[in-house]
Amino acid sequence: MNFLSQALMADPTTPMVIWMVLMLAALPALALLSSPEAIRDPGAALMASLGALRRYRAERDRARRQAVEATRFADEMQVAAVQADDAAQRWQDLWRQAAEHADGAWQDWQDAEQQVTRARAAAAFGPPWAARTPTEYVDRERFLHRAVRAAVQRGDLPSTALADALxxxxxxxxxxxxxxxELVLLRAVADHRQRRYRRVATTERTARHDVRLAVAARDSLRHETSVAASAAAPLRRYLPPAPRPARDLQPA
Structure with a gap:
């Protein structure tokens, strides 16, 4: 391989430099051939040719800047659209979990209400007779404390209920x-589950609202990304060529 071939492969700008030198050398001849006026005033013709060359280079540089900006904007919009899609997916997962919790809390509340209904029906005939002795009242108090404590441990009552019962x-x-x-206890459990369901339902509604916002943002970014990509596509041909890795010169 001779030295000229090695130089051309080592520096990709060398052909452009050679081309510009040849164009400058040929300008006088081209001017004379293209216009009879150039024969009478070759200096003016040469200046006009140089001006045209400068305008061409300025227009090329402007097109390259527009292409670089449009391509960069399209790439940034693509990244933002991907991030918005991931965010929308996360919000949908959170909403799905909140909806499942709300369904479970609703069912727990309804189960407690059914237990209250059955207990109320069983207590309609009144409690069985028992002698009202000090021992009886002590047993009743202990029964209440045990029942409330067990309900608190199950999560069916707040921790403050035990202090209130004591x-x-x-x-x-x-x-x-x-x-x-037992009827009072079941009523308290049903009320507690109802309050818990309302809190979970509020969380579910908030998550649903957030999902709608995230999906709207995702769809908007997708549209803007498509518009940016369409605007950048015809300008990509003006992008400057990517630099090629330098190669070590090898002797022929």
């Missing part, structure tokens, strides 16, 4: 018969 406040009456206490 202090005989908040609707807890240790003097009631265990049948009546």
């Amino acid at each position: 202090a005989a406040r908040g609707g807890w009456d240790p003097r009631l018969h265990p049948v009546e206490q």
Whole structure:
């Protein structure tokens, strides 16, 4: 391989430099051939040719800048669209989980209401008779405390319910018969589950709203990405060529 071939392969700008030198050398001849006026005033013709060359280079540079900006914007929009798609997917997953929790809380509430209905029907005939002795009242109080403590441990009542039961406040009456206490307990459990369902339902509605916003943002970015890609496509041919890796010169 001779030296000229090695130089051309090592530096991709060398052919452009050679081409520009040849064009400048040929300008006078081209000017004379293209216009009779150039024969009378070759200097003006040469200046006009140089001006045309400068305008061409300026227009080429402007087109390259537009192509670079449009391509960069299209690439950035593509990245933003991918991120928006991922965000929308995450919000949909969160909403799906919130909806499942809301369904479960609703069913738990309805189950508790059914237990209240059955207990109320069983207590319609009144509690069985029992002697009202100090021992009986102690047993009733212990029954209430055990039942409330178990409900708190299951998560069917808030932790404050046990303190209220121990202090005989908040609707807890240790003097009631265990049948009546069971009805009070089931009613409290149903009310607690209802409040929990309402909190979970509020969370589900918020998640659903966030999903709608995320999907709208995703769709908007997809549209803008498509518009940016369409605008950049015809300009890509003006992009400057990517630099090729330099090669070590090898002797022929």
